[in-house]
Amino acid sequence: MHLEFLSLGMLGGGLLGGAGIGSLFYKRLQKQLRKQGYQINTIEQLYNEVQRSSLRLDQNYLETIEALVRALEARDMYTRGHSDRVNQYSVAIAKKLNLSETEIEEIHHGSLLHDIGKIGVYDHILLKPQALTDEEFEMMKSHPQLGVEILGSVESLKKHVPIILHHHERQDGSGYPLGLKGDEIPLGARIVQVADTWDAMRSDRPYRRRLDLEIAVGRLREASGTQLDPNCVDAFLAAVNSKTGRVLSA
Ligand SMILES: [Fe+2]
Known part of the structure; x- marks a missing residue:
């Protein structure tokens, strides 16, 4: 009808x-x-x-x-709010990069869904309060593919697959699941990588405290060009207040 x-x-x-x-x-x-x-x-x-x-x-x-x-x-109570923060940072980067309204909207929704595959990760790994063992980490690394299995067949959501599948790739090809390099990684995924890395550094975990703002900025700069897309890092740093780490209004 x-x-x-x-x-x-x-x-x-x-x-x-x-x-x-x-x-x-x-x-x-x-x-x-x-x-x-x-x-x-x-x-x-x-x-x-x-x-x-x-x-x-x-x-x-x-x-x-x-x-x-x-x-x-x-x-997962420890990652509560993570999707929303990654979403906020990702949209700020996309705006700084002057992407189109349509692209910004796709990044808005894709960034919210980036970790959706974690729904399929076992509790004893997802909720473990200590750092993961190598074996557990390998299982955790399956979450991008699990996300694709969950959403890849949903017609209205499959456009978000590039972000979901590739948000753990790295510029130098050392990431997963495919080891894509540089511009081979879809732009949306490169944007979410920066936002995700920042939020991980700035969030407390049961086994470690969050990094101070200055240290986190330094680490982000160090990772620019090796793990993270330098343009996306620059756009992020231009989009946040260097004293508070809060996103500046666009
Ligand atoms: Fe992830």
């Missing part, structure tokens, strides 16, 4: 925005709509209905992302 509305509505919207509607065509369309059982008197009403349906779809889409992120964070 929605799809039918959508295609007819786009037709109506296009015509309404154009030179006008030929009366013969308009009558034919009304007749056709009546035949199909729609209780709609004008194309304008149809167009408005499409607009409302589209808003509902957008709302459902955002609510789906929100529910997935909250499901992840409900499992």
